[in-house]
Amino acid sequence: MSGNAASASAGEYGGIADREGALAKLLIAPAVVYIAAMIGAPLVLAILYSLSNATTGDPGLRLVGLRNYREALSDPVFRLALRNTFVFTIVSQTIVVVLSRILATALLKNFRGKWLVRFLILLPWTAPISLGTIGWLWMYDSIFSPIDWVFRYVGLLGTKNALFGFQTNMYWLGIPGLSMASVIMVQAWRILPLATVIQLAGLSSIPKDLLEAAEVDGATPWRRTLMITIPLTLPITSIAFLFGVVFTFTDLVVVYVLTRGGPVHTTQVLSSWTFFKGIEAGDLAQGAAISLFMFPVLAVVAIFILRMARRTEVV
Amino acid sequence: MKSLGKIARRGGLYTLLGGFAFFGAFPFYWMVIATFKRDHDLFSPLNNPFLFNEPPTLDHLRLLFFETHFTGYLWNTLLVGFAVVVITLATAVPAAYALARWARGWGETLGIGIFLTYLVPPTILFIPLSRFASFFGLQESLWSLILVYPTFTIPFCTWLLMGFFKTIPKDIEEQAMIDGLSRFGAMTRVVLPLGISGILTVVVFAFTLSMHEFIYALTFISVSAKKTVSIGVPTELVRGDVFQWGPLMAGALIASIPVAVVYTFFLDRFVAGFTMGAVK
Numbered sequence: 179m180s181g182n183a184a185s186a187s188a189g190e191y192g193g194i195a196d197r198e199g200a201l202a203k204l205l206i207a208p209a210v211v212y213i214a215a216m217i218g219a220p221l222v223l224a225i226l227y228s229l230s231n232a233t234t235g236d237p238g239l240r241l242v243g244l245r246n247y248r249e250a251l252s253d254p255v256f257r258l259a260l261r262n263t264f265v266f267t268i269v270s271q272t273i274v275v276v277l278s279r280i281l282a283t284a285l286l287k288n289f290r291g292k293w294l295v296r297f298l299i300l301l302p303w304t305a306p307i308s309l310g311t312i313g314w315l316w317m318y319d320s321i322f323s324p325i326d327w328v329f330r331y332v333g334l335l336g337t338k339n340a341l342f343g344f345q346t347n348m349y350w351l352g353i354p355g356l357s358m359a360s361v362i363m364v365q366a367w368r369i370l371p372l373a374t375v376i377q378l379a380g381l382s383s384i385p386k387d388l389l390e391a392a393e394v395d396g397a398t399p400w401r402r403t404l405m406i407t408i409p410l411t412l413p414i415t416s417i418a419f420l421f422g423v424v425f426t427f428t429d430l431v432v433v434y435v436l437t438r439g440g441p442v443h444t445t446q447v448l449s450s451w452t453f454f455k456g457i458e459a460g461d462l463a464q465g466a467a468i469s470l471f472m473f474p475v476l477a478v479v480a481i482f483i484l485r486m487a488r489r490t491e492v493v
Numbered sequence: 494m495k496s497l498g499k500i501a502r503r504g505g506l507y508t509l510l511g512g513f514a515f516f517g518a519f520p521f522y523w524m525v526i527a528t529f530k531r532d533h534d535l536f537s538p539l540n541n542p543f544l545f546n547e548p549p550t551l552d553h554l555r556l557l558f559f560e561t562h563f564t565g566y567l568w569n570t571l572l573v574g575f576a577v578v579v580i581t582l583a584t585a586v587p588a589a590y591a592l593a594r595w596a597r598g599w600g601e602t603l604g605i606g607i608f609l610t611y612l613v614p615p616t617i618l619f620i621p622l623s624r625f626a627s628f629f630g631l632q633e634s635l636w637s638l639i640l641v642y643p644t645f646t647i648p649f650c651t652w653l654l655m656g657f658f659k660t661i662p663k664d665i666e667e668q669a670m671i672d673g674l675s676r677f678g679a680m681t682r683v684v685l686p687l688g689i690s691g692i693l694t695v696v697v698f699a700f701t702l703s704m705h706e707f708i709y710a711l712t713f714i715s716v717s718a719k720k721t722v723s724i725g726v727p728t729e730l731v732r733g734d735v736f737q738w739g740p741l742m743a744g745a746l747i748a749s750i751p752v753a754v755v756y757t758f759f760l761d762r763f764v765a766g767f768t769m770g771a772v773k
Contacts, residue, residue: 201676202595209588209607209647216644217610220621227620237624277513284509297757298514301521304756305749306705308723312745313520316527316738322535324523324542346538367516375764428614431707435727449616456620457712469617480612484605 227466234460246467255443256468259451263427266447270365271422278373278418282381303371311435314364318350351437354444361445364432369425373418380414413486420483428472448472527742528553535738553739562717563744566725569635573721574700576639581646581699586692589654590680604655611648615708623712637713642706646699653766657691694762701756722748
């Protein structure tokens with residue numbers, strides 16, 4: 179009798195568990211199907227395109243092997259874009275990590291008007307990036323740039339012995355090298371808020387008593403930073419850096435809006451070159467191959483992000 | 494002496510923060526100036542560009558609202574944002590709940606897997622997706638954006654909500670089931686109301702991320718009247734090669750500020766998702 183009841187309740191319990199399992203699958207299915215159909219399938223198609231000779235006019239899939247990759251590698255513009263992408267990413271994100279650490283430390287303090295300062299500092303990330311970049315386009319204008327105006331006003335520009343030359347304007351986006359610096363500046367401007375808020379989360383998670391104990395033991399502020407704050411926040415700083423890298427390495431908004439890769443491809447990056455080749459010129463196969471050169475870097479970054487997240491969880 | 498040092502440090506702090514705030518916000522101040530400046534004033538290289546040398550004007554705003562598709566862009570953006578929010582909620586809420594509640598080994602792995610798809614960038618997907626769009630006849634249609642934007646909102650929002658649902662104790666549901674609610678009833682009637690702040694966060698993100706999106710919109714939509722703000726303003730307010738700076742800046746400003754205000758309130762939660770719950 180009692181055995182019977184036990185097995186009945188076990189059966190009932192099993193029934194609920196089964197239904198829970200089914201319910202779980204049913205609830206997860208739509209998200210997984212969506213992702214498989216709209217991320218997984220296009221990813222596979224991108225790989226197939228990169229191995230084919232498809233164009234927008236003739237999008238049929240005829241595989242031609244690795245020809246597109248070889249062609250891309252032998253194209254000087256592609257090689258320039260590849261190099262630019264690394265320069266653009268590494269320089270801008272190094273600037274971001276340093277500045278965001280300084281800014282986050284300052285924001286940790288209490289002061290009046292914090293909400294306003296916070297709002298202003300976050301604007302580059304919270305406003306749509308294409309619109310913020312348009313503001314910069316007008317600031318970098320070849321004639322009406324306010325930066326040039328200030329330079330002229332203080333005598334750095336437009337007179338005979340001026341530091342930046344006798345011409346009346348800097349041509350921020352028109353001179354190779356300078357245009358890259360201008361584009362990097364805007365990218366750093368845009369990612370800085372995100373990195374700052376991530377760093378802020380890391381800094382405020384350091385136990386206060388640890389720092390106080392070190393102070394009691396006679397550690398100088400410099401030493402406390404070096405021995406406690408930096409090691410403890412290293413994982414979160416890395417996460418800030420890695421996300422900045424992902425968003426910079428794969429993005430084209432800033433370059434597209436400011437320079438379209440010019441002058442003469444000196445600010446061309448992989449993502450913008452993908453767009454110009456694959457969409458504007460209609461060479462789907464080449465475009466797909468160019469974009470897939472981003473993939474190995476992304477995979478490495480993703481692995482590092484996972485590692486860092488694990489490490490912080492352990493601590 | 495000590496208070497003097499303190500004042501100096503305060504001064505240093507304010508200078509530093511002031512500098513950063515200036516750096517962050519100057520392009521937007523620059524938009525405000527251009528929005529209200531007369532063309533003649535705007536295009537005189539000798540005028541002080543930071544001030545109004547001639548009385549301000551509303552001409553640019555009039556032009557923007559009555560002679561361009563700007564209101565159409567706003568409307569399209571709202572429409573797409575709203576639809577994306579609906580799709581995101583319908584898929585991410587159940588998935589996140591299930592992953593948070595029944596997550597042992599596989600749930601956690603699947604959750605991380607879903608999050609990682611967020612790292613697959615639009616710049617790899619937009620070429621194949623543009624073929625999808627033309628295959629289904631959705632080129633030049635807002636539907637293409639509505640269907641594609643969830644590719645970045647679902648992974649991120651599922652991950653974010655998973656964290657929220659994990660903080661709601663299981664006991665509450667169990668109590669509700671003892672009180673006679675079904676398993677599903679416990680979820681919809683007890684857990685969802687408690688997770689409302691998480692759901693609100695997701696609504697804000699799905700909307701702002703859709704509004705920020707640039708590459709897909711640039712690729713799929715080329716008819717002026719169908720554009721969203723993020724591509725309409727940078728690509729349409731140009732006559733030939735000449736930018737119409739006044740209306741252009743006005744459009745950028747008007748579309749930026751409201752979304753920036755809302756986003757600011759929710760940014761901390763957004764970042765909690767990035768740090769993967771590593772920082773409590």
